[in-house]
Amino acid sequence: MRYLLLLFTAILIFPCIAAADYKETFEKEFLSKPWAGEQLEEDACISCHSSDTMKQQYRAVVEEWKASWHAQNKISCHDCHGGDPKDATMSMSPQRGFVGVPKAVEIPEFCGKCHIAILKNYLESGHGKAFKSTGKGPNCVTCHGSHRIGKAGIDIINEQTCTKCHSYDRARGMKQALFVVEKKMGELESDINTLKGEGIFVDEKERALFSTQAEFRALFHTVDVSLVKQRTDEFTKRLGLIDKEMQDIFRELRFRKNFSAFLMLLFTGMGVVIFVYSKLPKE
Amino acid sequence: MKRRGFFKLLMYLLGSTTFISFCYPLLRFLAPPGSEASIKKLVLLKAEVPSGKAKSIVLNNMPAIVINRPDKGFIALSKVCTHLGCIVEYDRDKKILLCPCHAGTFDLDGNVISGPPPKSLQRLPLRIEGETIVIG
Amino acid sequence: MLKKIENWLEVRIGLNDLASTQLTGYRVPKNINLLYTVGFAAIIGYIIQVISGVFLLIYYIPHPDYAFGSVQNIMNKVPYGWLFREMHIVGGNLLITAVFLHMVTVFLMGNYMRPRELTWVGGGLMLIITFIFGLSGYLLPWSQLSYWATTVVTSIPTAFPVIGDATARIFKGGEQVSGTTLSRFFALHVAILPPLFLSLAVLHIFLIRRIGISATPFGKSDEEKRPLTEFRKKTHPGGYPFYPDFFLKMMFMVMVYCALMFFVITFLPTIFLPVEANTPADPLMTPTHIKPEWYFLAPYQMLRLIPNKFIGISIQLIFICIFLFWPFLDNQKEKNILKRPALRGAFLFLLATWIFLTFWGGY
Numbered sequence: 001m002r003y004l005l006l007l008f009t010a011i012l013i014f015p016c017i018a019a020a021d022y023k024e025t026f027e028k029e030f031l032s033k034p035w036a037g038e039q040l041e042e043d044a045c046i047s048c049h050s051s052d053t054m055k056q057q058y059r060a061v062v063e064e065w066k067a068s069w070h071a072q073n074k075i076s077c078h079d080c081h082g083g084d085p086k087d088a089t090m091s092m093s094p095q096r097g098f099v100g101v102p103k104a105v106e107i108p109e110f111c112g113k114c115h116i117a118i119l120k121n122y123l124e125s126g127h128g129k130a131f132k133s134t135g136k137g138p139n140c141v142t143c144h145g146s147h148r149i150g151k152a153g154i155d156i157i158n159e160q161t162c163t164k165c166h167s168y169d170r171a172r173g174m175k176q177a178l179f180v181v182e183k184k185m186g187e188l189e190s191d192i193n194t195l196k197g198e199g200i201f202v203d204e205k206e207r208a209l210f211s212t213q214a215e216f217r218a219l220f221h222t223v224d225v226s227l228v229k230q231r232t233d234e235f236t237k238r239l240g241l242i243d244k245e246m247q248d249i250f251r252e253l254r255f256r257k258n259f260s261a262f263l264m265l266l267f268t269g270m271g272v273v274i275f276v277y278s279k280l281p282k283e
Numbered sequence: 284m285k286r287r288g289f290f291k292l293l294m295y296l297l298g299s300t301t302f303i304s305f306c307y308p309l310l311r312f313l314a315p316p317g318s319e320a321s322i323k324k325l326v327l328l329k330a331e332v333p334s335g336k337a338k339s340i341v342l343n344n345m346p347a348i349v350i351n352r353p354d355k356g357f358i359a360l361s362k363v364c365t366h367l368g369c370i371v372e373y374d375r376d377k378k379i380l381l382c383p384c385h386a387g388t389f390d391l392d393g394n395v396i397s398g399p400p401p402k403s404l405q406r407l408p409l410r411i412e413g414e415t416i417v418i419g
Numbered sequence: 420m421l422k423k424i425e426n427w428l429e430v431r432i433g434l435n436d437l438a439s440t441q442l443t444g445y446r447v448p449k450n451i452n453l454l455y456t457v458g459f460a461a462i463i464g465y466i467i468q469v470i471s472g473v474f475l476l477i478y479y480i481p482h483p484d485y486a487f488g489s490v491q492n493i494m495n496k497v498p499y500g501w502l503f504r505e506m507h508i509v510g511g512n513l514l515i516t517a518v519f520l521h522m523v524t525v526f527l528m529g530n531y532m533r534p535r536e537l538t539w540v541g542g543g544l545m546l547i548i549t550f551i552f553g554l555s556g557y558l559l560p561w562s563q564l565s566y567w568a569t570t571v572v573t574s575i576p577t578a579f580p581v582i583g584d585a586t587a588r589i590f591k592g593g594e595q596v597s598g599t600t601l602s603r604f605f606a607l608h609v610a611i612l613p614p615l616f617l618s619l620a621v622l623h624i625f626l627i628r629r630i631g632i633s634a635t636p637f638g639k640s641d642e643e644k645r646p647l648t649e650f651r652k653k654t655h656p657g658g659y660p661f662y663p664d665f666f667l668k669m670m671f672m673v674m675v676y677c678a679l680m681f682f683v684i685t686f687l688p689t690i691f692l693p694v695e696a697n698t699p700a701d702p703l704m705t706p707t708h709i710k711p712e713w714y715f716l717a718p719y720q721m722l723r724l725i726p727n728k729f730i731g732i733s734i735q736l737i738f739i740c741i742f743l744f745w746p747f748l749d750n751q752k753e754k755n756i757l758k759r760p761a762l763r764g765a766f767l768f769l770l771a772t773w774i775f776l777t778f779w780g781g782y
Contacts, residue, residue, distance in 0.1 A: 114398075117383030199692040201491045207368020214369050214384045256501055257685055263304060264681035270297045271674030277290040278667040308499030312474060315497050 044088040045077035064147035080110065105132070107139040117214070121221040137165065152217055154182045170225075177228045178220060184239045185213050191246050200249055205242055212238050324419040332357070332416070337373045342419050346370050347407055348380075349418060352391050359418045360393045361405040371404070380404065442662035446655045448634035451665065454524040455632070456672035461521055462620065463673045464514035467680075468552075469613065471507040479559065481605040483598040486561035487699040505684045508691050511553060513680050515714050518549050526745075526766065529754035530633045534647055536746035538626045543743040545619050548612055550714060555608035557712055558601060564693065566700035567709040569604075570596050571719070578728035595702065631655075636755035710780060717773045720780030 048054060050062045065071050070079075077085065082097030084090040092098045102110040108128065112119025122128040122140075131137035142164075143156050150156075154175060162171035188209050195202050216235050219228060325342055327349060332338045337350040339362070346362040350373065360380070362370045369384035379396065380389040387398035394403045410417045428434040447455075478497055480489040493500035522542065525531060531539035558569045573596065576586040592599030631653025659665060683690065695706050711719050718735050725731035741748065749762075756763050 114386045115384070116381070116386050120383075196694060196697065197689070199689040199697055200495070201697045207363065209368075211363075211368045211370060211384075214367075218383070256688070260502070260505070260681050260685040260688075263301070264678055264685050266297055266301045266304065267674050267678035267681060270294065270301070271671055271678055273290055273294050273297060274667055274671045274674060277287070277294065278664070278671070280287055280290070308502055309474070311498035312500060312503065313477070 043076060043085045044091040045081075045083065045085050048088065048091070049077075061147050064145075068147060068149045069151045070149055080113070104139070105135060107141055108132075111140040117218040118221050121218055125221060125223045127221075127223055152213075154178055173225050174220070174223065174228065177225050177232070178216075181216055181232055181235050181239065184236065184243070185209065185216070188239060188242055188246065191243075191250075195246065195249060198253055200253075202246075202249075205245060208242050209239075212242070324417055327416045327418070329411070329414050329416060335375060337375070340418065342407065347418070348373055349409070349416065350391055355391070357409055357411065357416055358391065358393070359407040359409040359416075360389075361407060363405070364400055365395075365402045365404060366398070366400040438662075442666075443660045445661040446658035447632055447661055447665045448655045448658045450635050451632070451659070451668075452635060453668060453672060454528075456665075456669045457517055457521040457524060459669045460672045460676045461514060461517040462624075464510060464517055464676060465616070465620070467510045467677075468507060468514060471503045471510060472609070474503045475507055476609065481559065481601060483561055483601055483700070486559060486601065490560045490562075502684075505688060506680065509680050509683045511556065512691060512713075513676065513683070515549055515553060517676065518546055519714075522546060523770065527756050527763075528633075528635050529756060531746045532749070532754055533746070534630055534650075535626070535633065538623060538630070539746050540743060541619050541623045541626065545616060545623065547739075547743075548616050548619070552608060552612055552616070553712060553714060555604040555612070558596070558604045559608065560696070561601065561700045562696045563698040563700055563704075563706050564695040564709075566596055566702065567695075567706060568711045569600070571709055572711045572715055573600075575719075575722060575732065578722070578732040580729060597702075636757075713777060713781070716778075716780030717776035720776045723780075 046062055049058050051059075065076070070076075077083070078091075078097075081101075082094075082099045083092050084096040087096075090096050092100070099110075108119055108122055108131070112122075123132070127138050131139055143161055144150075157171050157175045157178075159168050159171075162168055192202050192206055192209065212235060219231060222228075323343060325340055327338065327340070332349055332351045334351050334353050337348050339346065339348050340359075341347065347359055348362050349357060349359045351357055362380075364371050364382040364384065364387055366382065366385060366387050369382050371380040371382045371387070371389065374381050378391055380391070380393075382388075382398070382400070385399050387400040388396040389400070389404050390396050392403070393406055395401075407418055425434060475493060478489055478493045478500065480486060490504070493504050495501075525539070525542070554569070554572060558565045573587055573590045576590065577583045579586065588594065590600075591597070592603050629652065632655070633653060634655065710716065721735065722728060722731045725734070751759065751762075753759055756766075
């Protein structure tokens with residue numbers, strides 16, 4: 001009997017020892033399946049631009065992009081520059097829409113391919129008009145960079161960036177005007193993340209918040225302080241509605257915790273009573 | 284004897300409290316409040332939306348649009364973009380709905396033409412009754 | 420008042436006789452310990468699942484387009500819907516733990532030995548059915564977690580040559596997990612498995628009462644002479660009455676079970692609900708870290724380790740057969756596991772391996 005047992009235990013050990021090359025076989029057997037976790041995508045742009053034969057300045061682009069908000073949202077090279085990412089021979093072909101590096105004067109339209117509302121406001125703004133007429137002035141890359149584009153935030157307005165052409169006073173005024181709404185949006189964003197962590201499905205509220213954020217930040221690009229101040233109330237009200245819903249949810253979560261704690265205490269109490277009762281001497 | 288009686292009583296009290304603590308939620312669970320009253324309908328006159336034009340409405344706190352398409356008639360679509368939630372705009376000349384945030388384009392059936400949106404715009408129920416359009 | 424009802428029943432069904440033979444007269448061994456009550460706690464756990472499940476059934480819609488929304492409705496709009504859903508989720512996981520613990524304690528106390536082989540086999544089948552309950556129920560919320568974990572687990576049979584792909588296709592109802600899969604898992608979970616489990620449970624309890632409770636081999640030695648050659652119900656004339664003594668023990672265990680369940684619901688409500696559980700299923704987007712539910716992690720990890728999938732799954736099936744029919748393979752008469760170091764060592768080693776693989780599979 002014991003030999004039978006030892007034999008079966010050995011059966012278990014053997015494959016573990018034989019599993020020395022499990023990683024390769026696992027990758028072949030499982031990772032090739034469509035559901036097998038990480039999607040190993042073949043991106044021709046990135047393969048070439050990160051290879052050792054590429055010049056350092058081009059390799060750096062890939063690293064910068066990887067750290068960007070675009071990369072996190074799966075926007076890659078071809079989405080802006082065109083070309084075919086799946087076919088290395090056509091990856092830089094004009095036939096597949098490749099446009100290469102935009103000329104400085106074309107930068108706003110390059111980014112504005114997707115960011116339509118912002119382009120519209122920018123072209124009507126002081127910044128846009130100055131840039132288009134003189135070729136000097138801020139364009140998208142000036143404040144946001146070209147590849148290491150971070151998530152939008154109020155600190156993109158700072159002394160370093162905004163004093164290249166004029167004094168910081170104007171920028172400071174704008175930053176102050178934006179401050180209240182931006183702060184509220186930040187709070188709501190972190191509340192939404194908290195709720196997600198608590199298991200609440202907040203898709204609708206996320207969308208409402210994003211829509212408000214996008215509109216507010218597109219508005220900023222007019223660089224018109226009075227316009228921003230004028231519309232601050234409207235935005236604050238919209239955000240207030242979202243906030244109220246979230247506070248309701250938080251309250252509900254607190255109630256749930258208390259209720260289930262109450263039930264837990266009831267059962268614990270009953271357990272204690274039963275235990276003590278069972279230990280009492282019989283009559 | 285007294286102690287046994289005391290504990291028995293305690294047990295009954297706790298037991299009945301627990302029982303009621305489950306019965307009450309159960310009853311509320313089975314009889315949800317009549318929140319269905321919030322689903323409203325919106326009535327428009329056909330004349331308000333001439334051919335080729337559109338009218339923006341709000342239905343149950345959702346921005347929507349009623350379009351009178353020259354070829355296919357009336358349609359009511361939600362204006363909330365299915366990408367990240369921005370509000371799309373109607374471009375009459377190009378016969379599309381365009382999202383200002385990331386250039387998601389939809390045709391006048393609500394289907395995605397190009398851009399990041401993952402699915403088509405939500406279609407709202409629409410009925411024509413004589414000279415009126417009822418949405419919702 | 421109570422006396423009147425008792426008399427009324429006594430005249431019709433002989434209540435007093437029933438009470439004395441089944442409750443107060445039915446005796447349990449003096450050295451019975453708390454672990455003997457885990458099985459009863461499991462039955463209560465199962466009843467909790469049925470009740471909470473029936474209430475969820477009232478609002479759940481088993482169609483891929485509506486399933487996720489209906490569950491969110493239960494969680495957020497229906498009054499106290501969250502309570503029943505949490506009870507069902509936490510209860511389910513706790514039930515699997517309880518059943519597992521019951522299996523381990525029965526094994527360690529040798530209570531599967533003659534004449535109780537059928538009881539063990541029934542119990543083993545119930546354990547497997549409980550796992551299938553878990554698997555089928557997991558898909559029903561139709562979240563990213565549900566969809567992809569189910570995809571992984573239902574692809575495991577593809578390891579078999581010839582019949583592997585066909586088997587997987589029967590489970591999934593097609594090449595991929597889809598609405599067809601949801602329908603059949605729903606039917607399994609709600610209509611096919613419950614009566615199956617119930618009949619096994621009834622058989623299991625009947626056998627226990629008919630054969631008699633076995634005493635623990637530890638402490639005072641058991642007088643049961645082995646091998647037995649004729650039917651003799653095991654009684655314990657010098658033992659405690661089932662009611663009220665053992666009944667109180669059982670109730671205590673039930674209170675511990677429920678208190679534990681509500682402890683988890685209060686302080687760890689999202690332990691079984693990661694972010695993917697609150698995202699609707701998207702067949703086109705695989706989340707970066709999918710893995711099956713925790714009770715399937717050990718077999719899953721083992722399959723990932725063994726290069727040849729066929730050998731991997733065959734080993735697992737062999738182990739399941741050994742486990743299910745163990746009473747027939749074990750031919751030693753000694754019931755006390757403290758006196759059987761080889762079996763004790765092998766069992767503890769397998770248990771430790773299972774726990775280790777579960778944790779490893781989690782990464």
